[in-house]
Amino acid sequence: MxxxxxxxxxxxxxxxxxxxxxxxxxGLPGLFALTVPIALFGVVLLSWVAMRQHDRRLCEQCLLSMPLNPSERAVRLKRRFWMAHTGSEPRFLIPYVVVLLASNFATTTTIGRIGWAVMQLSMVYLIMSQSTHRKLQPWCPWCSEGGGGAEVDETDPVLPQDDRQLI
Ligand SMILES: [Zn+2]
Ligand SMILES: [Zn+2]
Structure with a gap:
């Protein structure tokens, strides 16, 4: 599950x-204005944790949903690969998070609210980029160019030892 x-x-x-x-x-009326954002924040946090866990291991459903022509698809999704790499660099990520948080305090004006909405929605693109990159990493031009790449996750699971011979 x-x-x-x-x-x-x-x-x-x-x-x-x-x-x-x-x-x-x-905006929501009355009590909803307080409870709904808190509930949504909880959902965001939980799905973030679930996503991180999912990304760490091989998922059967991901393998099944693999496109038949991954290299062609990778060419078309080149911008997302770029985003996935740039988006995880501290020189981009730190200012991004600062603006993201700061936009929460700008929602008193209309322009501020629009800016806030744009910033929040930009996260959607970042998430999509990361998940595309993870799935099609072997075809990522930046990973292969950078001599191995920074994101190669080589954590092999430790196989359980056969204890029977000890008994
Ligand atoms: Zn999966
Ligand atoms: Zn890459």
């Missing part, structure tokens, strides 16, 4: 970010 949840976590995450923006722009 948790594997299925993890597999769809990025979609849940995207939907809840869009919902956060919608709620922020439209």
């Amino acid at each position: 948790s594997e299925v949840l993890g597999h769809h976590a990025n979609e849940i995450l995207i939907v809840s970010i869009v919902a956060v923006v919608a709620v922020g722009l439209i």
Whole structure:
């Protein structure tokens, strides 16, 4: 179950970010204005954790959803690969997070609210880039160019030892 949840976590995450923006722009009456954003924030956090866990291991559903022509698809999604690499660099990530957080304090004006919405929605593209990159990493031009790449996750699971011979 948790594997299925993890597999769809990025979609849940995207939907809840869009919902956060919608709620922020439209506004909700009474008690909902307080409870709904808190609930959505919880969903965002949970799906983020589920997504990280999913990304760490090989998922059967991901393998099944692999495109038949991954190299062609990778060429078309080149911009997302670039985004996945640039987006994880500290010189981009730190100012991004600062602006992202700061935009929360600018929502008193209309322009501020639009800026806030744009910033929140930009996370959707970042998440999509990361998940595309993870799936099609062997065809990523930046990973192969950089001599191995920075994101190669070589954590082999430690196989359980056969204890029977000890008994
Ligand atoms: Zn998966
Ligand atoms: Zn790459």
